[in-house]
Amino acid sequence: MDNENARKRVLIVDDVELNRFILKGILCADFDVVEAESGKEALDVLKKDNSNIAIVLLDIIMPEMDGFAVLSAMQKQGYMNYIPVIIISTESTAQFVDKAYEMGATDFINKPYNPNVVLHRVLNTIKLFNRQQTLMDIVTEQVYEKHRYADMMINILSTVMEMKNGESGLHILHINTITRILTENLLRLTDKYTFSKSDIQLICVASSLHDIGKIAIPDEIINKPGKLTNEEFAIMKTHSEQGAKMIESLTEYKDERLIKFAHDICLYHHERYDGKGYPVGLKGEEIPIWAQIVSVADVFDALISERVYKAAYSPEKALDMIIKGECGLFNPLIVQCLIESHAEIVAALTHVSAAEKWEEKAKYVANDVEKYHINTFSDKSLEFSSSNIAKLKFLTECSDGIIFEYSFADGEMIIKANPELGVKDDIIFDPLDREQANKYFYMPAYDKAVELLHAATPQKSEVSFEYPRAEDDKLIVYKVRMKCIYSDDRESVINVIGKINKIEREISQ
Amino acid sequence: MTVKEFYDATGGGYGEMFAKFPSDAIITKFLNIFKRDKSFEGLTAKLEEGDAEGAFHEAHTLKGVILNLNLQGLKDPVCNIVEELRAGNLASAKEMYPQVKEAYEITVKALNELLP
Numbered sequence: 001m002d003n004e005n006a007r008k009r010v011l012i013v014d015d016v017e018l019n020r021f022i023l024k025g026i027l028c029a030d031f032d033v034v035e036a037e038s039g040k041e042a043l044d045v046l047k048k049d050n051s052n053i054a055i056v057l058l059d060i061i062m063p064e065m066d067g068f069a070v071l072s073a074m075q076k077q078g079y080m081n082y083i084p085v086i087i088i089s090t091e092s093t094a095q096f097v098d099k100a101y102e103m104g105a106t107d108f109i110n111k112p113y114n115p116n117v118v119l120h121r122v123l124n125t126i127k128l129f130n131r132q133q134t135l136m137d138i139v140t141e142q143v144y145e146k147h148r149y150a151d152m153m154i155n156i157l158s159t160v161m162e163m164k165n166g167e168s169g170l171h172i173l174h175i176n177t178i179t180r181i182l183t184e185n186l187l188r189l190t191d192k193y194t195f196s197k198s199d200i201q202l203i204c205v206a207s208s209l210h211d212i213g214k215i216a217i218p219d220e221i222i223n224k225p226g227k228l229t230n231e232e233f234a235i236m237k238t239h240s241e242q243g244a245k246m247i248e249s250l251t252e253y254k255d256e257r258l259i260k261f262a263h264d265i266c267l268y269h270h271e272r273y274d275g276k277g278y279p280v281g282l283k284g285e286e287i288p289i290w291a292q293i294v295s296v297a298d299v300f301d302a303l304i305s306e307r308v309y310k311a312a313y314s315p316e317k318a319l320d321m322i323i324k325g326e327c328g329l330f331n332p333l334i335v336q337c338l339i340e341s342h343a344e345i346v347a348a349l350t351h352v353s354a355a356e357k358w359e360e361k362a363k364y365v366a367n368d369v370e371k372y373h374i375n376t377f378s379d380k381s382l383e384f385s386s387s388n389i390a391k392l393k394f395l396t397e398c399s400d401g402i403i404f405e406y407s408f409a410d411g412e413m414i415i416k417a418n419p420e421l422g423v424k425d426d427i428i429f430d431p432l433d434r435e436q437a438n439k440y441f442y443m444p445a446y447d448k449a450v451e452l453l454h455a456a457t458p459q460k461s462e463v464s465f466e467y468p469r470a471e472d473d474k475l476i477v478y479k480v481r482m483k484c485i486y487s488d489d490r491e492s493v494i495n496v497i498g499k500i501n502k503i504e505r506e507i508s509q
Numbered sequence: 510m511t512v513k514e515f516y517d518a519t520g521g522g523y524g525e526m527f528a529k530f531p532s533d534a535i536i537t538k539f540l541n542i543f544k545r546d547k548s549f550e551g552l553t554a555k556l557e558e559g560d561a562e563g564a565f566h567e568a569h570t571l572k573g574v575i576l577n578l579n580l581q582g583l584k585d586p587v588c589n590i591v592e593e594l595r596a597g598n599l600a601s602a603k604e605m606y607p608q609v610k611e612a613y614e615i616t617v618k619a620l621n622e623l624l625p
Contacts, residue, residue, distance in 0.1 A: 015570070017542055017545065017546070018542045018577060018578075019573060019574070021539065021542050022539060022577055025530075025538075090572050090576060111572075112529075112576040112579060113529075115529055
């Protein structure tokens, strides 16, 4: 017999001993057989052992609880989803058979039993059910994988974005979460808009791309700590259209809903309900609702987060500012949603399985970084906190030169090997010991570096200087760039990373 | 008495039964369990009580057993009474009862000879 079914368990439910005995005789060579004399007993067995029962053979006409009542109880308990039921009955009237099928029975076997028929019906039913189950598992798995990969790609992209614009690493995840909560609340609050579950999912994914256009904005403007000039702000504002253009250029996917959402969100997330936003100045419902939702999410998260140019506001203060229209006017319905759900949002944001998602995201970025031979250095703990992102960002920009890192925890300085520049192996030493430092550094430059680092702050964590030295007939200019890496709470410096570039000039110049 | 002789004495059906369960030992086991079956007594009691629905269930159970054992001598009388009881015709079912009883007693008598 089929090995696949070798020791599966069959439950036979019949009040008549002889009928159970005959069935058991037919099946016991290939199955473990469990018997129940009544409907109630059958449900007891299922309650205890449902995960092991491969099939139920069920008589209908039984005293007290009949087979139909058993079917209906099995349906309520959800057993019918994974346990096939074959009706074994003397009854064969159409009405009776119809009712049994209607109630979810898989098959029907009439008395008198033909052993061969019984055995093969049971075997085939189990086989079909198993195959169907396997197929369902495969489909579920694939749908899950598809979402996971889509998520992963978006996460990689958003991490790149964050490296570019130096925002807190969690902004994109926050926007995602806030967008989801606002959208779900909006659907509860009004029936003006209808989204399917998959639409909500797509809008959340698309929200991750809202600032993608910033890629096209020069770094000097994106990372400028002070206020932007009017001219700079005008350039900054083009990121909406730049983002929309990038999305539009994906002509291959132009009919996808995700693309439609992402395009609108990129283009319109700075529009305001009263028409005073940019770039188009759309008003009210002219702004697609998904872009309206993301604009509220974006502003709320910006307010409650710390930025280079501002401290974090409390959620209550942020809510108040939005209600008062201090950040422009929004759709009153969405503001209402925010009022109702801001506590939920704040709770979700602190929970945003930040660590988990972030780490996963970071792993992929880390792999990429490794692939491009950009040194990530600290192999001790590559947990992707904002400090690691800051480090990665710095190192990404330092593709040349000699790179060094000082770790306060270890009290060690590492100068990374770079054979092209004359450093054969990693050099590890204690730079606070001047004698050791003197071996590798030109001490006046060393002192200058220490002085500058002492003056660094979380807001201005990067310092740089140059020092010239005459060597033979050449003038060598060493350019040093360093960055303090702060702990996630920004309380203390945990690392200093830096690079030294050597520029040779003829003395005559 | 052999199993075949039992079937012959009660109205036939051995050939078909043996085709499905080709072992006298197995069929004997089935018949042994049939000896303990109480659905005929149940039918008798329910008919006396005038409980048509109860009588239907008992007759129905008896029918299942008869079919499974392929007892041809009992098949028609039992099937007939089941249909009458399904339709709720208690009176005509009672009229049919003696035929069931007669066939059943023949069967029990032979069964006691086969399995004393």
